[in-house]
Amino acid sequence: MSLEGKTALVTGATRGIGKAVAKALAEQGATVVGTATSAAGAESISADLKAVGAKGFGIVMNVADPDSIDAGLKEVNEKAGVPVILVNNAGITRDNLLMRLKDDDWSSVIETNLSSVYRTSKAVLRGMAKARWGRVINISSVVAGMGNPGQVNYCAAKAGVEGFTRSLAKEMSNRGITANCVAPGFIDTDMTRKLDDKQREAMMEVIPAGRLGEPEEVAAVVAFLASEAAGYVTGETIHVNGGMYMG
Amino acid sequence: MSTVEERVKKIVCEQLGVKESEVQNTSSFVEDLGADSLDTVELVMALEEEFETEIPDEEAEKLASVQDAIDYIVAHT
Numbered sequence: 001m002s003l004e005g006k007t008a009l010v011t012g013a014t015r016g017i018g019k020a021v022a023k024a025l026a027e028q029g030a031t032v033v034g035t036a037t038s039a040a041g042a043e044s045i046s047a048d049l050k051a052v053g054a055k056g057f058g059i060v061m062n063v064a065d066p067d068s069i070d071a072g073l074k075e076v077n078e079k080a081g082v083p084v085i086l087v088n089n090a091g092i093t094r095d096n097l098l099m100r101l102k103d104d105d106w107s108s109v110i111e112t113n114l115s116s117v118y119r120t121s122k123a124v125l126r127g128m129a130k131a132r133w134g135r136v137i138n139i140s141s142v143v144a145g146m147g148n149p150g151q152v153n154y155c156a157a158k159a160g161v162e163g164f165t166r167s168l169a170k171e172m173s174n175r176g177i178t179a180n181c182v183a184p185g186f187i188d189t190d191m192t193r194k195l196d197d198k199q200r201e202a203m204m205e206v207i208p209a210g211r212l213g214e215p216e217e218v219a220a221v222v223a224f225l226a227s228e229a230a231g232y233v234t235g236e237t238i239h240v241n242g243g244m245y246m247g
Numbered sequence: 248m249s250t251v252e253e254r255v256k257k258i259v260c261e262q263l264g265v266k267e268s269e270v271q272n273t274s275s276f277v278e279d280l281g282a283d284s285l286d287t288v289e290l291v292m293a294l295e296e297e298f299e300t301e302i303p304d305e306e307a308e309k310l311a312s313v314q315d316a317i318d319y320i321v322a323h324t
Contacts (some may be wrong), residue, residue, distance in 0.1 A: 129289055170286065 002227050004029035009076055009083040011063050011120060012090030014041040016189030017139060020215035021087050024223040026054030030085060033076045035061035056080065063116035064108070065092045080095075082127035085226050088117045090162070093191060095143075095150045106153045106238045113157035115203060117164055121179075125172070134177035135226045138165050142185040142241045158183075160235050169235030178234035180225050185241025188212040192217040209242030251298075251324075255317050258297055262290045272314040290316075298324050 008025045010016040013034025022034045026049055026117025026145035034045035036058050057079070076083055091113045094105035121136055128134025143151055144158035161181060168179040186192055186203050192212070195203070204210070218240050224230055225238070239247060250289040255268050263280050276290065291307045294300075297316070299318050302310075310316050 079267075126292060190275070 002028050002229075003085070005075070006085060007031045007033065007081045007083045008085035008087065008226065009033050009035070009120070009124065010089055011035045011061070011116070013045050013058065013124060016183040016191060017040070017174070017215045018087075018089040019045075020219035021139075021222045022049065024216070024219035025087075025226060026052060026056055028223055028227065030056075030226070031080050031086060032056035033080050033083070034058045034089065035063070037062055043214065044141065061162060063088075064111040066119055069116075069119050069123060072230045073120075077127075082131070083124050083129050084128050084133055085135045085137070085178060086120060086124050087137045087139070087222060088120055089224075090116060091139065091154075091157075092190075093151070093154050093194070095154070097104075098149055098152045100147070101153065103136040106201050110154035110157050113154065114160045114164070116160050121164075121168060123153075125177070129172070129175050129176045132177070134172070135230075136165070136168060136177070136178070137222050137225050138162075138181045138241060139222075140165075140181040140183040140237060142183050142239060142245045144183060145237075145247055146245045149164045165237070173234055176231070178225070178231065180233060180235065181237040182218060182221050182225065182232075183237050183239045183241070184213060184218045185244045186212050186219060187215055187240075189215060203244075207242045207244045209244075210244065213240060213242055251320050252317050254297060255294070255313060255320060257292065258293050259313060259316075260285065262293050270313060272317070275311060275312050277311070295321065300324050 008030040010022045013022040014036045022032045026032045033056055035041045036045055039060055042058035042060050047228055049056045059072050059075050062068040094109050113205050117138055138161050140161050141158045143155045144162055147155055165179045221238050221240050259270050263282050265280050265285055272282055276316055277289055291302055295302055300323055
C-alpha cells in the first residue's frame, strides 16, 4: 500500500465526495483524519473508517473558523501525526442570481470554500516542508471554468482555489510538495440532489456520458494525485465530469 | 551545552545543506550560502523552534547573515 505510514487530512468527510476520498486514501494505507462540522458527523466518519478496517478517525472542525482549524490541527498532530496529505473538500453552496444575492451568501461561500483552503494549507505546509514530501489536493468544480448562473459566489471561490493551487505548486515544488485540483462535474451527492428536476434535466443534456458521476470516481483521481506515482504532476486541475467540459 | 553560535550554525548547515566549513559568521544566507526565499523562511522557522522563540516577520526580514541571527537570538532569548 503506497500511502502506508502517511497521515491524510480530508475536510468535509461526512458524506459525498469527502467520504469517498477518505475511504480511497485509507485503502491505500494512509491514516485518515476526516473533518465534520458536528460531533455526530465526526463519529460517523470514525465508524465508516472502522467499518473498512482503516486507520483513522473523524474530528470536529469548522473550516470557516480559524480557531477551530488550529484546534483541529493540534488534535490531528497529537493523535495521528503531522499530515502530509491534505484534501480540501469541505464546501457549501448558497445559490442565487447575483441580483438577488445577499452579502452573507457571498461571504460565507468565500470563507468556507476559498479562505479555508488558504488556512488549512498554511497550517500543514510546515510539516510537509520538513518531510520534504506533501500533497495538497483541492476539490474544485467544473463550474470554476465554465461558469454557472446562480453561482457567482461558488464559481468565484472555486476559480480562486484553482489560482491558489497553481501559485502554491510553484512555491513548494522544490520541496517535494505538489498541489493540484480535482474538478468534479455533476456527481451524485447531497449537494447536487438539492437541484430541482428541471435543473437536473438541463445538466443531463450536456453530459456526454449520459449519467451522473459517482463520488468514488472523483476519489480515485484524488488517490492517484496523493500517490508517489503523481510526484511530477503539480499545479494541475484534473476534470472528472463525463465529458461535459474539457477546459 | 553548545553555544548559541554553534547551534545557529548547525541549523544553518541542516537547513541550507551546506558544510560547516562553508559557514562563517559573516556569511550571507542568500549571497554566500545560496538560500532562496523559501529557504530563508524555513531557516527562521527552524531557529524559532530551536530557541523556543517567535521571530516577528519584520525582524526576520533583517536577518541576512549568520551573525545577524546569532545577535538576534542572544538579544531575545
